Amino acid sequence: MSETKQHKKDTTAQAHNMQIVVFKLGQEEYGLHIDQIKEVVITPTITRMPQTPAFVRGVANVRGNVIAILDLEEKFGLLRNQDTISNGNHFTLVIESEDYKMGILVREVPNTLSISSANVEDSVFTGDSQSEQSYITGIVKLEKRLIIMIDIFKVINEKEAQQLFKKQEVQDSVA
Amino acid sequence: MSNEKDNEYREIFLAEALENYTEMNRLLTVLEKNVNDSKTVQALFRITHTLKGNATGMGFDKIAEMAHVLEDFFGEVREGRLEMGNEIFTSVFKAVDVLGGLIEAIKTPKDVKYRGIKTKLEVFIRNAKQAPAAGQAPQQSTGQEAKGVHALTSNPAPVEWPGDEDHDQSEVETTNVSFSDLVQVPVKKLDNLLNLVGELIIERDRIIAGGAHSSNEYSRLNRISSDLQYSVMDVRLVQVGFLFNKFHRIVRDASSKEGKKVSLKLEGTETEIDRNILQVISDSLIHLIRNSVGHGIEKPEVRKQKGKVEEGTVTLSASSESDTVIIKIKDDGVGINSERIKQKAIEKGLITTQDASQMSERDLIMLIFEPGFSTMDSVSAISGRGVGMDVVKKALDSIGGTVQVDTMLDEGSIFTLSLPSSMAVKSTLLFDLDNQTYAIPLSYTESVISIYKTEIHKAANGLIAVHLGNTIHIVFLSDLFAQSIGKSKEKYGSFDQLHPEQKLEIVVVSFNGKRIGFIVDKLLQQKEIVEKPLRKPFDSISYLSGVTILGNGNVCLALSIPGILNALVGNQVSRTINA
Numbered sequence: 001m002s003e004t005k006q007h008k009k010d011t012t013a014q015a016h017n018m019q020i021v022v023f024k025l026g027q028e029e030y031g032l033h034i035d036q037i038k039e040v041v042i043t044p045t046i047t048r049m050p051q052t053p054a055f056v057r058g059v060a061n062v063r064g065n066v067i068a069i070l071d072l073e074e075k076f077g078l079l080r081n082q083d084t085i086s087n088g089n090h091f092t093l094v095i096e097s098e099d100y101k102m103g104i105l106v107r108e109v110p111n112t113l114s115i116s117s118a119n120v121e122d123s124v125f126t127g128d129s130q131s132e133q134s135y136i137t138g139i140v141k142l143e144k145r146l147i148i149m150i151d152i153f154k155v156i157n158e159k160e161a162q163q164l165f166k167k168q169e170v171q172d173s174v175a
Numbered sequence: 176m177s178n179e180k181d182n183e184y185r186e187i188f189l190a191e192a193l194e195n196y197t198e199m200n201r202l203l204t205v206l207e208k209n210v211n212d213s214k215t216v217q218a219l220f221r222i223t224h225t226l227k228g229n230a231t232g233m234g235f236d237k238i239a240e241m242a243h244v245l246e247d248f249f250g251e252v253r254e255g256r257l258e259m260g261n262e263i264f265t266s267v268f269k270a271v272d273v274l275g276g277l278i279e280a281i282k283t284p285k286d287v288k289y290r291g292i293k294t295k296l297e298v299f300i301r302n303a304k305q306a307p308a309a310g311q312a313p314q315q316s317t318g319q320e321a322k323g324v325h326a327l328t329s330n331p332a333p334v335e336w337p338g339d340e341d342h343d344q345s346e347v348e349t350t351n352v353s354f355s356d357l358v359q360v361p362v363k364k365l366d367n368l369l370n371l372v373g374e375l376i377i378e379r380d381r382i383i384a385g386g387a388h389s390s391n392e393y394s395r396l397n398r399i400s401s402d403l404q405y406s407v408m409d410v411r412l413v414q415v416g417f418l419f420n421k422f423h424r425i426v427r428d429a430s431s432k433e434g435k436k437v438s439l440k441l442e443g444t445e446t447e448i449d450r451n452i453l454q455v456i457s458d459s460l461i462h463l464i465r466n467s468v469g470h471g472i473e474k475p476e477v478r479k480q481k482g483k484v485e486e487g488t489v490t491l492s493a494s495s496e497s498d499t500v501i502i503k504i505k506d507d508g509v510g511i512n513s514e515r516i517k518q519k520a521i522e523k524g525l526i527t528t529q530d531a532s533q534m535s536e537r538d539l540i541m542l543i544f545e546p547g548f549s550t551m552d553s554v555s556a557i558s559g560r561g562v563g564m565d566v567v568k569k570a571l572d573s574i575g576g577t578v579q580v581d582t583m584l585d586e587g588s589i590f591t592l593s594l595p596s597s598m599a600v601k602s603t604l605l606f607d608l609d610n611q612t613y614a615i616p617l618s619y620t621e622s623v624i625s626i627y628k629t630e631i632h633k634a635a636n637g638l639i640a641v642h643l644g645n646t647i648h649i650v651f652l653s654d655l656f657a658q659s660i661g662k663s664k665e666k667y668g669s670f671d672q673l674h675p676e677q678k679l680e681i682v683v684v685s686f687n688g689k690r691i692g693f694i695v696d697k698l699l700q701q702k703e704i705v706e707k708p709l710r711k712p713f714d715s716i717s718y719l720s721g722v723t724i725l726g727n728g729n730v731c732l733a734l735s736i737p738g739i740l741n742a743l744v745g746n747q748v749s750r751t752i753n754a
Contacts, residue, residue, distance in 0.1 A: 047611055047730040050656035051716045059713070059722060059730045064374045066707060066722045066730050100712065 016117055020140070022147055023093065023110035026078030031113070031140060031147040036095055040110060043069070043090040043103075060103065062094055068102040075155070095152055104152070113147075115140055120149065185281065188233050190357040192278045195226045199271050203264070210259050220249040226274075232420065238277045241289055244296045245270060257303035266295055362450060365411055372407045373705035375400055377724045384726035408597050411451070415493045415502070416444030418453055422464055426489060429468040436475050436485055437468050442492035448500045449597045455574050456502075456594065459567040463504045463590050464489060466564075471508030471588055481585060483507065499618075500596045507587040511580065513539040523548060538688055540580050544568040568687075572737040575601070575618055575720075601706050603733065605699035606682065609653055612731045613695075614704055614723065619736035621683045621690065623698060628677045631670070638670060640681075640692065647683055650743065652693040656718070686740045706733050717742060 019034040041062055046069050048058040055075035059066050069092065072078075092103035093110060120138040135154035140147040199222055206215045227242035248267070251257040259267075269292055276287040379400050383393050419441045430437035472478075472487030479485055490505040513536045520526045520542045526534070542548055546565035571578055575595050582588035595601075595618070603614035604623070624642050631640045631649055638649040651669045673679075681692040706721035713719075720735035 045729045047722075047732060048609075048656075049713065049716065049732065050718045052713070056712075059732075061724045061728055061730050064378065064724065066710075066724065068712060101710065102712075 017114050018117060020113050020115060020147070020149065021093070021110045022113050023104075023106040024108055025073050025076060025106070028078065029145060029147045030072070031149045032093070032095075032152055033149070034112060036097075036152055038094045038096045041092050041094060041103075043092045043105060057105065060092070062092070062103065065101055067094065068100075069105060070102055070155075071105050072155070073105075097153055100153065115142065184233065186357055188229055188235075189278065189281055190359070191229060192226060192238070192281075195222050196271070196275045196278055198222055199274075200268075203268060203271060206259065207264055213253065216249055216253045220246060220253055223249060235277075235281065237287075237289060238274065238281075241270070241274045241277060241293060244293050244300070245274065247300050248296050251300050251303040257299060263299060266292065266299070270296055365407075365450075369407050369411065370707070372400075372404050373707065374724075376404055376705050377726075380726040381724075381728060404600075408449075408600075411449050411597070412447040413450045413453060414444060415446050415448055415453065415500070416441070418457055418460070419444050419491055419493070422460070422491060425461055425464060426468055429465050430472070433469060434474060435468065435472050435487065437472050437487045437489055439464075440488055440490040442490060443494045446493035446495050446500060447596070448493075448495075448594065452500075452574055452576075452594055452596075455570055456576070456592070459570045459592075460491075460502070460504070462563065462567055464491065467504055467506040467508065467588070467590075471506035471510075473509055495596055498596055498602065500594045502592045502594065504590040504592075505587065510584040510586055510588050511540055511543070511582040512584065516540060516542055520545075520548065537580075540582060541688060543580075544578070544687075572741075575616060577618075600703050601733070603702055603704050604682065605702050605731070606680075606695040607697040607699060608656075608695050612699065612725060612729065614702070614731050614733040615682055615684065615693075616720075616733065616736065617701065619684045619686055621685045624681050624683060624692070625678055626681065628670075628673050628675050628679060631679070633670075642683075642692075645690065647681075647690055647692040649681065649692045649694060652695060655739070655743075684736050684740070686736050689740055691740060691743065704731070704733065 020031040021034050021037050022029050022031045024030070044060040044062060046058040046060045049056065052058075055071050057069045057071050057074075060069050091106050091109055093106055094103050095101070119142060120140050122138050135150050135152075136148060137151045138149040140149060199219060202215050202219050202222070206212055206219070209215075223242045223246040227239050227246055230236075230239035230242055245267075248257070248270075252259060257263075273287060273289045273292050277289060280287050379393075379396060383397065422441075423439055426437055426439040467489045468487075472489070473481070473483075475485040478487065488507050490503070492503045492505070494501050516539050517526075517531045517534075520539070521528055521531055525542060525545055525548060531539070543564045544567065548564065568578065571592065571594075577593050579591040579593075580588060581591070601614075602617040604617055604620055605612055605614050607613075622642075626640060626642065631638050640647050640649050654669050679694050680696070680698050681694055682698070683690060683692045685691075704723040706723050708714075708721050709716060709719060717738035718735060719732050720738070721733045723731050723733060725731045
């Protein structure tokens with residue numbers, strides 16, 4: 001199966017179609033390349049972890065694997081009603097790479113979309129000179145929709161991970 | 176039982192020896208193509224040396240003899256005193272074949288003639304020694320000479336020259352590819368297997384918890400999965416002897432360097448321990464043994480003056496006690512002078528003079544494990560144990576082990592390490608905190624107490640309670656966790672909110688002689704958990720040692736007591752010394 005997929009990619013190199021998974025964060029639509037996503041599950045019970053930044057909601061058990069659950073709305077600073085946080089109708093996009101296994105919280109069932117690479121605008125300047133913009137790989141423009149394509153592994157890149165997860169010193173005393 | 180063990184040893188030796196034999200053949204062919212390859216010669220030397228050692232240990236004298244000669248031979252080649260010519264190669268190949276035959280003969284006993292080829296090699300070696308700067312030309316003649324010398328020096332006992340018969344035999348050997356009864360498995364595969372079994376156990380617990388009405392139905396599943404778990408754990412166990420036997424050399428080197436006479440005694444070498452644990456502590460053991468020789472055992476003259484035997488003894492013993500393996504390193508040397516440690520610690524600013532006067536001798540001695548205690552002035556080596564002892568401590572912490580030091584001046588010291596025999600299963604106490612379940616390892620749990628708020632007092636920016644005569648530093652675990660994610664609460668906030676009549680559940684843990692009580696919401700049950708290590712991006716969280724999945728499918732966090740306590744007290748030893 002992977003062979004045929006490979007084949008397709010080769011022949012339509014100029015303006016190939018690609019499958020993306022679209023999900024909503026805040027009011028915006030974000031997209032991930034379908035290859036990066038392993039599955040979508042109903043968010044299991046999340047166990048909070050100490051010594052982690054706020055956007056790491058904790059860990060959860062997905063089919064026997066303990067994975068980190070990330071809240072990108074928190075991470076990207078997107079507005080959100082506080083009361084929806086603990087609502088059960090959340091879904092988790094499970095993402096897997098060699099190094100990381102993690103889940104991203106989304107509110108609605110994500111859709112898959114087939115888009116032509118011609119619709120993707122590669123270089124994006126968001127006006128944010130921070131290094132964080134590098135995780136945006138492109139903008140998809142479809143009639144009235146605008147989808148922000150991100151590279152999820154760059155969101156949690158090594159350098160940032162080290163900074164964020166580094167051992168936090170306990171302040172003087174704990175009462 | 177011991178027979179079984181012997182058999183196991185023999186199997187392992189056989190597997191290793193066969194592997195060595197194959198490797199030797201490979202290296203020899205490499206060497207034949209490039210005679211001046213010193214790396215290959217070095218490798219051959221090392222292999223024959225290892226094989227000799229192993230064979231001696233097992234009592235296979237013939238193999239040891241043969242390997243010894245080969246070792247000497249390659250030693251000469253390495254030194255450049257012996258150049259490998261065609262004829263010599265033929266002899267060496269034959270010697271290796273004979274060695275292979277000897278190894279094979281362990282499995283299927285048969286008479287392998289080896290003295291002839293051995294003598295021949297010995298002649299090469301002797302000649303090489305006599306002619307230190309042997310070139311190609313004299314070497315050729317050495318080969319010729321060999322027969323002559325052999326005739327002159329041959330023992331009265333009939334020495335078999337590797338004749339045709341012998342040759343034929345080895346021809347047969349080489350065509351007959353031998354298979355070992357052992358399979359070598361990369362540790363990574365075992366780790367994976369253990370992980371899978373861990374998941375299976377978790378899944379089993381989940382199913383059983385869900386269908387509690389007919390638990391009989393699952394008794395078979397229960398039994399089989401338990402058996403499977405223990406079998407997999409058993410596969411990972413190795414005998415400590417494999418590591419211990421390497422220490423003879425370390426003791427020898429260390430003692431000869433220091434001009435001391437030290438003998439190493441091994442006890443309980445058949446004790447079994449998880450391979451990964453042994454790996455983690457191997458450096459620490461080397462360290463402790465070097466220290467015992469370096470700082471513990473006195474020089475022969477000094478020992479004589481003290482009325483001790485000139486030769487000091489370092490005893491390395493292992494024994495297992497239920498879930499733990501105890502390794503003791505005992506020396507009959509000077510012992511540790513706690514006064515010297517006190518002075519040094521004060522000098523280094525680890526403790527204040529005032530603290531020092533309150534510390535018990537045991538606490539003082541434990542200071543050698545503090546980072547920063549390491550001495551750089553080797554002059555004071557007589558009493559200055561603690562060259563990087565903090566590394567030992569760290570290694571032990573990482574696997575949940577502990578160390579205890581007993582010492583008597585002029586009688587010696589005993590370092591006692593308690594290690595978990597397996598990393599897979601941990602006995603823990605489960606408790607609830609903020610609607611979440613945590614596991615705390617029982618190995619660090621001292622007691623569980625329940626006291627009223629009124630019994631807790633504010634003292635020096637913290638909370639303390641007195642229980643059974645011990646002063647315990649009390650910490651709201653929830654505050655500690657909240658603080659670690661940046662939600663700092665007001666000092667005493669949680670405490671002041673409590674109703675005065677409130678009864679508090681406190682888990683008292685101790686680590687390194689530091690005792691702290693954690694206030695938790697609710698104590699649950701004791702449970703053996705299969706701990707999974709924290710993976711990226713959580714691998715640097717110091718408060719947790721791992722996670723596990725509970726029967727209800729939720730993730731349970733396992734606390735790392737060393738991590739939490741180290742973070743709480745930092746390097747300030749004095750703050751939690753018990754009154």
